[in-house]
Amino acid sequence: MQKHDQKYHSQTVAIRHGYRRTDEQEHGEPIFPTSSYVFDSAQQAVDRFSGEEAGNIYSRFTNPTVAGFENRLAALEGGRYCIGTASGMAAITGLVLAVLNAGDHVIASAGLFGSTVNLFTKYYARFGVDTSFVDLTGIEQWKRAVRPNTRLIFLESPSNPLCEIGDLPAIGEIARENGIRFVVDNAFCTPVLQQPLKLGADIVVHSATKYLDGQGRCVGGALVTNDEKTHDALFGMLRTTGPCMSPFNAWTFSKGLETLPLRMEQHCANALEVAKWLEVHPAVKRVHYPGLASHPQHELAKKQYRGFGGIVSFEVRGSRSEAWKVIDHTEFLSITANLGDVKTTITHPATTTHLRITQPERDRAGITDSLVRVSVGLEHVEDIIGDLERGLDRIRK
Numbered sequence: 535m536q537k538h539d540q541k542y543h544s545q546t547v548a549i550r551h552g553y554r555r556t557d558e559q560e561h562g563e564p565i566f567p568t569s570s571y572v573f574d575s576a577q578q579a580v581d582r583f584s585g586e587e588a589g590n591i592y593s594r595f596t597n598p599t600v601a602g603f604e605n606r607l608a609a610l611e612g613g614r615y616c617i618g619t620a621s622g623m624a625a626i627t628g629l630v631l632a633v634l635n636a637g638d639h640v641i642a643s644a645g646l647f648g649s650t651v652n653l654f655t656k657y658y659a660r661f662g663v664d665t666s667f668v669d670l671t672g673i674e675q676w677k678r679a680v681r682p683n684t685r686l687i688f689l690e691s692p693s694n695p696l697c698e699i700g701d702l703p704a705i706g707e708i709a710r711e712n713g714i715r716f717v718v719d720n721a722f723c724t725p726v727l728q729q730p731l732k733l734g735a736d737i738v739v740h741s742a743t744k745y746l747d748g749q750g751r752c753v754g755g756a757l758v759t760n761d762e763k764t765h766d767a768l769f770g771m772l773r774t775t776g777p778c779m780s781p782f783n784a785w786t787f788s789k790g791l792e793t794l795p796l797r798m799e800q801h802c803a804n805a806l807e808v809a810k811w812l813e814v815h816p817a818v819k820r821v822h823y824p825g826l827a828s829h830p831q832h833e834l835a836k837k838q839y840r841g842f843g844g845i846v847s848f849e850v851r852g853s854r855s856e857a858w859k860v861i862d863h864t865e866f867l868s869i870t871a872n873l874g875d876v877k878t879t880i881t882h883p884a885t886t887t888h889l890r891i892t893q894p895e896r897d898r899a900g901i902t903d904s905l906v907r908v909s910v911g912l913e914h915v916e917d918i919i920g921d922l923e924r925g926l927d928r929i930r931k
C-alpha cells in the first residue's frame with residue numbers, strides 16, 4: 535500500500551494504509567506491546583543508535599503499531615511525517631518546546647480549547663513565550679499582531695465551541711510573508727473535512743481522543759508535517775521528553791481511522807438536521823453551526839470544508855439555569871465534556887471546559903452562560919432532537 539496511496543481514495547487509505555504485514559500473514563493489524571527491540575549483534579546496536587541503520591530501538595522513540603497509525607494519519611492529512619503522542623495536549627506541548635525559544639512571540643486565535651489557552655497564558659508565559667490572542671475571523675487583527683519576534687501562529691478552525699471559521703489560506707499567507715510557522719489544530723474537522731497542510735499550514739495538531747478514535751476509548755494526539763526539518767525537531771523533542779503513544783491506544787486509533795470517513799459523513803448529516811431544528815425553536819436565541827446559511831462564515835465554510843462537522847452550539851433564551859435545564863432534562867445524551875464520539879454529548883462550556891479561564895478570557899471568546907454545546911453523535915437524529923426538545927420546551931419563552 536505504502537507507495538501507491540496517491541492513487542487511492544481516502545476511504546481506501548483509511549482502511550488499507552499504514553501497516554506492513556508480518557511473516558505470520560495476519561489479516562488484522564497486530565499490536566506490538568514491547569518496550570525495547572533486540573539487535574542481531576553489538577555492531578547492529580551501534581548502527582541503530584548512531585542512526586546509520588534505520589529501525590526500532592525503544593518504544594519511546596518508535597513502535598510498529600504506533601507507526602502504523604502514524605502512517606495512516608499522515609496519508610489522510612496529505613502529509614509526509616506524523617508523530618503519535620500520549621494526548622492532544624502532549625502534542626501541543628511538544629510542538630511549542632520543539633520550535634520556540636524564550637523571547638519568542640505567538641499569535642493564537644481567541645476561541646482556542648481551554649487547556650491550550652492555559653498552556654500558553656499560564657505556563658509558557660513563565661518560560662518567556664508571549665502570546666497574543668486575536669479574533670479568528672479578523673484578518674486585519676492577525677496582520678497587526680505580527681511582531682519581529684513572532685515565530686508561531688496557532689489556531690483552531692472551527693473554533694470551540696462557537697464554530698467560527700478562519701480563512702486558512704489568508705492566514706497562511708501572513709505566516710509565509712513573515713517567516714512564521716503556521717499550526718492548525720484539526721481535531722474538530724479531521725482530515726476527512728479539512729486538510730490544513732493543503733491550505734497553507736506547516737504543522738497539523740490532533741487530539742486523537744476525539745473523532746479519530748470516535749468511540750471515546752483512548753486519549754492520544756498527533757503532529758503531522760511535510761517539512762523534514764520540522765519533523766526532526768518535533769521528533770527529537772518528543773522522544774526526549776517522553777509523551778509517547780501506547781501501542782494499545784495506537785491500535786484503537788487505527789481501527790477508528792478505518793471508519794472515520796463514514797462516521798464524519800453521518801456526524802455532519804445529523805448535526806445539520808439538529809442545527810436546523812434548533813434554529814426555529816422559540817426557546818433558542820442563536821445557533822452556531824457553519825452549515826447554516828445564517829452562520830457569518832457560511833460561504834467560507836462551503837469553500838474550505840468538505841462537510842460542516844458534528845459540533846453544534848446554541849444560546850438558549852435566558853442564562854445559566856435555562857442552559858442547565860436543557861442539559862438536565864435529556865434522557866440519553868451524555869453530560870460530558872468529551873466530543874467526537876458516536877454517542878451524542880452535551881455540555882455547558884462556561885462551567886466546564888472553559889471554567890478555568892478567566893471571565894475576561896471567556897467574554898473575549900464569546901462563551902456566555904446561556905451557551906450549550908452538543909457534539910452530535912450517530913444515534914437516530916429524531917431521538918437526539920427529542921432528547922433536546924424535552925428541556926427546551928420547559929424554558930419559558
Ligand SMILES: *Cc1c(COP(=O)(O)O)cnc(C)c1O
Nearest residue numbers: 621622623647719721741743754
Ligand atoms: C480535546 C482537544 C485538545 C486536547 O486534546 P487531549 O487529547 O484531551 O489532550 C486540543 N484541541 C482540541 C480542539 C480539542 O478538542
